[in-house]
Amino acid sequence: MRLSLSGVSVRIGSHPVVEGCDLTVGDGERVGLVGPNGSGKTSLLRTVHRALDPFAGRVALRGDDVKALGQREIARRAALVAQDSAPDFDFTVEEVVAMGRGPWLRTFESATGRAAAPIAAALERVRLADHRTRRLSTLSGGERQRALVARALAQESPLLLLDEPTNHLDVYAALELLELVRGLGRATLCVLHDLNLAAAYCDRLYVLHRGRIVADGPPAEVLHPDLVRTVFGVACTQLTHPVTGGPLLAFSPLPGGPLPAPAEGAGR
Template structure:
């Protein structure tokens, strides 16, 4: 599965949110989408599963323009774990995961109670097989997120879309969830706020700033101190993680940095 966005622009009503965005996710690749609040990350993600259609450019799944595909076919190719996507009703874990089979079922067909293979496999993969009869409301935050990932796995789509999957999770649960996603080996596009998590778990990153992609590439090449200062308004120092040997960013408020603006010229805001 290959995801490709070419020159994508999106409006909400008459208000432009993102413009001229190019992005790719190759088969088996984990790609992160980062940027400040309001930069357009979720809007861009929504074009992939057709919650929004672009007014300009093209979004393609395996070469097919998503606007030519029905919603069921899009769902067969891309599975979503959205922000605040816990169902309103208090379903059991198994019922929630079974929702992922929707794109493959005939009208009124149900998988509950049939020992459906993809559902069982998904529950086992996220280590919730023993919790399948529990109500979602009785789970911890990390367990609920794993249940929602299991729903996406049961969907058996080759592309996984994650919108802030670590929101409201403690450190252990966030790392556990991203380790799970990494081990899946699926093409993944993940919106993240935490730059260190993005640097650790993504093969490549795209940075959105004021509705435009301003950088793309491997984390160490993209998250330069200059870019972080310009886009996120903080100073950052590149360190080496003592355990993994990977990139580790140390942040401080921009006002704490030495005052060099006069010598360096105007600073982007």
């Protein structure tokens, strides 16, 4: 098992954010984490690479508790593409991708020589080899996200952690990025807002509601109308996609307006 969370609870200050969550990601499996804003998705993801330590429970990468691993070893096992994770300085595409080699380089070693091959391979995989010398700021939103995925690929970690990778992307760029991720064949845990994208590209889904996992399983089983109504506060009809044969959700407002929002501090 590439990733296992057992009874994980997270607090920020005195506020409970996530409570008693169990989650697994197996080899080559694409797992989606969905839920409304404030349900705790990003907080749960952050416990995997120890940006947050759980208040209770255990997070294990390849069977080892992350609390027993250094940051370099965690980065060798899991590569993160976070929201708004582009560097503050305007590096070239190749320089950004080369940052992914950091966990494997010795002190003062540069990303050349042995490290050059994974960088070149990552650029080719995301179809940015011809843009290697361009500044990140000159790329489109979709190209920037592909560059950040390439940085994660150059890291050569067997597990990918993606936090809203399609945020701010148009339909074409979002589909292009998720097709790229699907073609990688790597174990992936992906936080997504769009339920139809999650249904189309994930093998299994975990649904977070008010800091707790309330459902998990294949998308067609998980995203049924009653759950969508309760968790997301909208009416939903589950259809069959005419091309893929997978689930396709059609949404509409609930009569009388949405259900009450979760209490403040219930999840982030």
